Amino acid sequence: MPTSTQTTESGPTGPSSEPEAGQQMPSSKPDGRAPKAVVRPGDRIFSAATLIAGILILVILAGVALFLLAQSKDTIEAQLTDPSQITGGKGFFSYVWPLVIGTLISAAIALVVATPFALGIALFTTHMAPRKLAPVLGYVIDLLAAIPSVVYGLWGIALAGNLTGFYLWLSQWFGWIPIFAPAADGSVSQTGRTLLTASLVLSIMILPIITSLTREIFLQTPRLQEEAALALGATRWEMIRMAVLPFGKSGIVSATMLGLGRALGETMAVAMILSPGVLTASLVVSGNQTIASEIAQNFPEAAGLRLSELITVGLVLFVITLLVNMGARAIVARTSVKGS
Amino acid sequence: MSKQIDIKDLDIFYGDFRAVDGVQMQIKPRSVTAFIGPSGCGKSTVLRTLNRMHEVIPGASVSGEVLMDGNNIYGAGVDPVNVRREVGMVFQRANPFPTMSIKENVLAGVRLNNRRLSKSEADDLTERALRGANLWNEVKDRLNLPGSGLSGGQQQRLCIARAIAVEPEVLLMDEPCSALDPISTLAIEDLINDLKDKYTVVIVTHNMQQAARVSDKTAFFNIAGTGKPGKLIEFNETSSIFSNPDKEETENYISGRFG
Ligand SMILES: Nc1ncnc2c1ncn2[C@@H]1O[C@H](COP(=O)(O)OP(=O)(O)OP(=O)(O)O)[C@@H](O)[C@H]1O
Ligand SMILES: [Mg+2]
Numbered sequence: 001m002p003t004s005t006q007t008t009e010s011g012p013t014g015p016s017s018e019p020e021a022g023q024q025m026p027s028s029k030p031d032g033r034a035p036k037a038v039v040r041p042g043d044r045i046f047s048a049a050t051l052i053a054g055i056l057i058l059v060i061l062a063g064v065a066l067f068l069l070a071q072s073k074d075t076i077e078a079q080l081t082d083p084s085q086i087t088g089g090k091g092f093f094s095y096v097w098p099l100v101i102g103t104l105i106s107a108a109i110a111l112v113v114a115t116p117f118a119l120g121i122a123l124f125t126t127h128m129a130p131r132k133l134a135p136v137l138g139y140v141i142d143l144l145a146a147i148p149s150v151v152y153g154l155w156g157i158a159l160a161g162n163l164t165g166f167y168l169w170l171s172q173w174f175g176w177i178p179i180f181a182p183a184a185d186g187s188v189s190q191t192g193r194t195l196l197t198a199s200l201v202l203s204i205m206i207l208p209i210i211t212s213l214t215r216e217i218f219l220q221t222p223r224l225q226e227e228a229a230l231a232l233g234a235t236r237w238e239m240i241r242m243a244v245l246p247f248g249k250s251g252i253v254s255a256t257m258l259g260l261g262r263a264l265g266e267t268m269a270v271a272m273i274l275s276p277g278v279l280t281a282s283l284v285v286s287g288n289q290t291i292a293s294e295i296a297q298n299f300p301e302a303a304g305l306r307l308s309e310l311i312t313v314g315l316v317l318f319v320i321t322l323l324v325n326m327g328a329r330a331i332v333a334r335t336s337v338k339g340s
Numbered sequence: 341m342s343k344q345i346d347i348k349d350l351d352i353f354y355g356d357f358r359a360v361d362g363v364q365m366q367i368k369p370r371s372v373t374a375f376i377g378p379s380g381c382g383k384s385t386v387l388r389t390l391n392r393m394h395e396v397i398p399g400a401s402v403s404g405e406v407l408m409d410g411n412n413i414y415g416a417g418v419d420p421v422n423v424r425r426e427v428g429m430v431f432q433r434a435n436p437f438p439t440m441s442i443k444e445n446v447l448a449g450v451r452l453n454n455r456r457l458s459k460s461e462a463d464d465l466t467e468r469a470l471r472g473a474n475l476w477n478e479v480k481d482r483l484n485l486p487g488s489g490l491s492g493g494q495q496q497r498l499c500i501a502r503a504i505a506v507e508p509e510v511l512l513m514d515e516p517c518s519a520l521d522p523i524s525t526l527a528i529e530d531l532i533n534d535l536k537d538k539y540t541v542v543i544v545t546h547n548m549q550q551a552a553r554v555s556d557k558t559a560f561f562n563i564a565g566t567g568k569p570g571k572l573i574e575f576n577e578t579s580s581i582f583s584n585p586d587k588e589e590t591e592n593y594i595s596g597r598f599g
């Protein structure tokens with residue numbers, strides 16, 4: 001309200017009435033309307049470009065979702081009319097849930113193994129390593145991220161053979177924990193190509209992403225905060241605990257969630273390493289399967305309903321990933337530092 | 341609870357650059373000493389060598405001695421962490437830990453020394469430190485809220501409370517009021533006056549009235565030109581620095597004439 005009365009005053013009554021009138025911008029029109037913001041072509045182009053990019057992402061995402069849904073039609077029909085048609089003979093859900101569990105377990109193990117190492121490496125390179133060594137380590141970590149997953153797969157197969165002894169040892173000493181339980185005859189996988197091997201390789205694959213993201217975050221710790229801790233007599237580790245980690249908390253969460261996303265969706269390495277089988281609690285005997293690997297291994301020969309099934313499984317993975325990312329956003333929003 | 345500082349032949353380098361040259365100074369316990377001088381003359385540099393904070397900067401080094409009650413803090417085997425526990429520091433910009441509550445901020449330094457505090461000890465210490473920093477009445481009802489929610493002046497006093505909670509021997513302040521309004525500045529100047537009953541205080545300031553108001557002794561640093569090392573020109577009772585300084589350079593600076 002007050003603005004409208006002011007504008008009617010300042011315009012027609014002329015410059016004599018108010019000192020402000022003389023200070024008005026020359027571009028303002030005599031009718032007293034507020035001057036329009038100047039539009040610069042650069043700004044226009046930029047905002048249009050960002051808008052297009054933003055819309056494009058949504059369109060692609062929606063396109064993928066629609067494609068998956070459309071291709072899932074046969075499966076959904078089969079599920080509704082005659083569930084026994086679906087692989088396994090007991091309907092879609094009993095087919096997919098072992099895959100979901102396998103996927104989640106392998107991704108979770110990968111994350112649990114990789115995160116402490118990634119944080120350790122990131123902290124070492126940013127706050128501990130000699131100043132000459134730190135950038136070299138950074139490059140090496142970034143290089144790890146560029147290795148194609150086929151190479152990790154080959155390496156994982158080689159690794160698997162060497163892990164059998166370790167798995168036998170695990171099953172002998174920790175067999176009472178279900179995840180390390182041996183098979184009924186007391187044996188473990190002869191090839192070592194188990195879900196645990198796949199998970200360990202996954203952990204190495206996601207290590208570089210988590211490391212380089214957290215490294216960037218730790219580098220941005222405000223110098224003032226670090227000095228505040230040091231000036232109180234903090235050791236380097238105490239400084240990290242007081243200033244670096246709290247500052248980086250939300251960043252650490254998003255970095256691990258990106259790593260989790262990669263672990264959930266990783267196909268090639270798991271498909272090469274894991275010799276799939278039915279869902280078992282034990283991670284040291286052969287068995288289990290992940291969604292991405294199931295699709296990769298069966299897609300080449302699939303046709304008709306089987307093809308549609310695999311695509312529906314893909315849809316399930318899509319939804320899981322979406323949920324994980326939304327969960328991560330929620331966590332980040334809750335834990336992010338406000339203020340300086 | 342308060343130590344004498346003897347600075348002997350202190351040269352300070354950033355890499356190859358000699359930033360400060362040949363400082364000699366004796367700072368008495370339970371006194372306030374002000375460092376004044378033009379920008380870039382090395383006031384902050386000298387201050388930070390008194391608790392070895394300059395070592396945070398890559399390439400920084402010193403030669404010479406800094407004695408705290410006779411013990412060289414640059415002696416062999418002296419851990420800078422222990423030096424900093426005895427020599428507290430307050431920075432130009434208030435830097436409370438943003439994720440910690442007001443109370444946790446005050447206790448942050450004490451917790452570092454791995455001291456286990458009972459709840460009542462923690463409460464007592466918090467109150468004592470906040471009272472010591474003239475902040476208690478303003479924050480006593482919101483001790484568990486984040487320190488970053490306070491005003492700039494309050495945050496700076498919170499940082500002072502955090503520094504005195506560990507009961508240091510010496511308190512260093514680098515332009516603690518430069519980002520504050522006159523009223524908050526006055527509050528902190530009053531506080532410095534109280535603090536000298538217990539601590540040796542060294543303060544860097546660009547504000548001559550402030551130096552004149554709070555300090556017992558004043559050190560005037562100057563620099564001959566860019567790329568030249570800063571030097572201690574005159575170190576004397578504040579009253580004589582501001583009324584009849586020995587050196588013409590000092591007189592020019594405090595009267596606003598340069599060159
Ligand atoms: N981190 C650093 N690396 C290299 N040189 C530095 C660094 N910090 C300060 N110097 C140099 O040391 C000299 C003294 O700087 P210092 O910050 O101590 O000055 P000052 O008296 O505190 O100035 P001001 O009043 O502006 O704060 C300057 O020449 C400055 O360029
Ligand atoms: Mg300075």
